[in-house]
Amino acid sequence: MKKKVKSNLIILGSGPAGYTASIYASRANLFPILITGEEIGGQLYNTEKIENWPSEYNSLSGKKLMKNFYKHSIKFGTKIYEEKIIKVIFKNFNIKLLSENFIFNTKALIIATGSVPKKLGIKSEKQFEGKGISSCAICDGYFYKNKKIAIVGGGNTAISEVLYLSKIVKKIYLIHRSDKWKAEKILLKRLFKKTKSYNIKIYKNYIIKKIYGNNIVSHIKIQSTKTKKNKKIFISCLFIAIGHIPKTELFENKLDIDNGYIKINSGRHGNFTSTNIPGIFAAGDVVDHVYKQAITASAFGCMAAIDAERYLEQFKNKKNR
Numbered sequence: 001m002k003k004k005v006k007s008n009l010i011i012l013g014s015g016p017a018g019y020t021a022s023i024y025a026s027r028a029n030l031f032p033i034l035i036t037g038e039e040i041g042g043q044l045y046n047t048e049k050i051e052n053w054p055s056e057y058n059s060l061s062g063k064k065l066m067k068n069f070y071k072h073s074i075k076f077g078t079k080i081y082e083e084k085i086i087k088v089i090f091k092n093f094n095i096k097l098l099s100e101n102f103i104f105n106t107k108a109l110i111i112a113t114g115s116v117p118k119k120l121g122i123k124s125e126k127q128f129e130g131k132g133i134s135s136c137a138i139c140d141g142y143f144y145k146n147k148k149i150a151i152v153g154g155g156n157t158a159i160s161e162v163l164y165l166s167k168i169v170k171k172i173y174l175i176h177r178s179d180k181w182k183a184e185k186i187l188l189k190r191l192f193k194k195t196k197s198y199n200i201k202i203y204k205n206y207i208i209k210k211i212y213g214n215n216i217v218s219h220i221k222i223q224s225t226k227t228k229k230n231k232k233i234f235i236s237c238l239f240i241a242i243g244h245i246p247k248t249e250l251f252e253n254k255l256d257i258d259n260g261y262i263k264i265n266s267g268r269h270g271n272f273t274s275t276n277i278p279g280i281f282a283a284g285d286v287v288d289h290v291y292k293q294a295i296t297a298s299a300f301g302c303m304a305a306i307d308a309e310r311y312l313e314q315f316k317n318k319k320n321r
Contacts, residue, residue, distance in 0.1 A: 002098070005081075006105045007033040008315075009308055010097060012085060013112030015042025016294045017284025019069035020301030021110045021308075026076035028309045033104065034073065034080045035097070041066035042114050043244070044294055046138045048164050053294065065294075088250055090277055108279045108312055110304045111251065111262060112297075115244035115285040120152070124211040132217025132237050137161035144237045146170045150220060152208055153241035155182040159191050161241050162200065171199040173233050175222055179204045203231075211238060246286045255280065262286050273304040274311075281307050 011021050014036040025032040044050070047062030056065075074080065083099035090096075097104040117135035119125055125133065134140040137151075141164065149169050151161050154176040162174055174191075181188055194200060203222060209230065210221045219234040246260045255275050256263040262282040265274045273281040283300035285292060 002101060002103045004103045004105065005033065007031065007079075008106065008312055009033070009108045009110070010035065010095075010104055010106040011110045011112060012097075013037055013042070013114055013284070014040050014070075014080075015044060015066075015112060015114045015284060015297060016069065017114075017297040017301035017304070018042075018110070018112035019066075019073050020298040021112060021283060021305040022073045022078040022301075023069075023076060024302050024305035025110075025308065026073070026078045028305070030305075030309060030312065032078055033106075034078050035085060035099070035104070036080060036082045037113060037247075038084050039114070040082065041070075046136050048138045048160075050294070085250065088254065090254055090280065093279060095279060107315060108308045109281065110273075110301075110308055111248075111275075111280065111282040111286055112284045112301060112304070113247040113250075113286055115246045117240065118243045118245055120208055120240060120242070122208065122210065128211055128213060128217050128238075131215060132213060132235075133211070133240065134237060135240050137164050137239055137241075140237070140239075141165050141168050144169050147236040148173070148234065149237045149239060150175060150233060150235045151239045151241055152176070153243075154178060154180075155241070155243065156184055156187060157243075158241035159183040159187040161239055163187070163190055163194065165239070166194055166198050166200065171201070173235065174200060174202045175206050175208060176202070176204050177207045177225060206231075208238075244285065244292075246289075248286055255282075259289070261289050270310070271307050273300060273307045279311055281311075 009025055009030045009032040011018050011034045022032050022034045044062040045066045049059050051059040085097045085099050087098040095106045095109050145168050148171040150173040151158055152175045205225045206222045209223045212219050219232055221230055223230050264282050264287050265271050273283055281304040283304040284297035
C-alpha cells in the first residue's frame with residue numbers, strides 16, 4: 001500500500017535548479033517537498049573541479065558543492081524524499097506523482113529533472129555498456145590507471161575529462177567529429193598545452209564506427225568524415241562525452257515539449273518558468289538547450305520558486321475571502 005503525501009509545492013530533481021528552488025520556496029514558507037530522483041546531486045555531483053562558481057575562487061569539487069546545496073536546503077526545512085517518480089497525473093488543478101512507495105499530491109510542481117548523457121547510437125555501444133564504455137571519467141577513471149583510453153566529444157565535458165584523465169591514464173585518444181571546438185577557450189588552451197608534454201593524440205573530423213571486444217572493450221574503429229579512411233585504435237575504455245538529453249520522458253503528451261525540452265512562458269512580465277499547464281513550472285537543463293551551466297540552472301530554480309509562490313498566492317486569497 002502506497003503512502004499518501006500532500007504538499008502545496010513539490011520539486012522534482014536534486015541538481016542546482018531543484019535545490020535552489022527548494023531554498024527559495026522554504027524561505028517563503030511554502031514548506032516544499034523535494035524528490036531527488038535516481039541521480040542525487042545531479043550531473044554536477046561527479047564533476048571533479050568547478051572553477052567558475054561565484055565566490056568560490058579557489059575552486060571546489062562538484063560533490064562538495066552539491067552537499068552544500070543539500071545542507072542549505074534542509075537548513076530552511078525542505079523535506080527531502082529519495083524517490084524516483086514513475087508516473088504523473090495532471091488533472092484540473094490536481095497534480096499527482098507516483099513513486100514505488102508514495103503517492104504525492106500537490107497544487108504546484110517545479111520540474112528540475114536535469115538531463116542524461118547522450119549515446120553514440122551505434123549497435124556495438126549497447127553490448128559494452130559497463131564493460132569498457134563510460135560517461136563519467138571521475139567515476140571510472142581510476143580503473144584505467146596507466147592504460148590507453150579514448151574520449152569522444154568536442155565540448156567542455158570532453159576536454160575536462162581529457163585534462164582529468166591525463167593525470168591517471170597512460171595515453172588518451174581524443175576523437176572529435178569536427179575541426180571546430182565547442183569547449184571554452186580556457187579549456188582548449190590547457191588541452192593544447194598538455195598535448196606538448198603528454199601522450200594525447202587528437203583525431204579531428206573522425207567518428208566512431210564500431211566498438212570491438214570479447215567481454216570488455218579491446219579496440220575501436222574510427223572513420224574520417226572527409227576521406228572515409230578507417231583506423232583501429234586499441235584501448236581499455238571509451239569515455240563518451242557528446243552532450244546530454246533532457247529527462248522529460250515522464251511528461252511527454254502531458255506538457256508542451258520541443259525537441260525534448262519543456263517549453264516555458266519566458267517573456268518580460270514574470271511567470272517566466274510556467275508551462276502550458278497552470279501550477280507546473282520547469283527549471284534548469286529540462287528547459288535550457290543553450291547555456292547549460294550550473295549557475296544558470298540555479299537562476300532558473302530561483303525564478304521557478306518565485307513563480308510558484310505567486311501562483312500559490314491565489315489559493316490563499318480565495319481562502320481569505
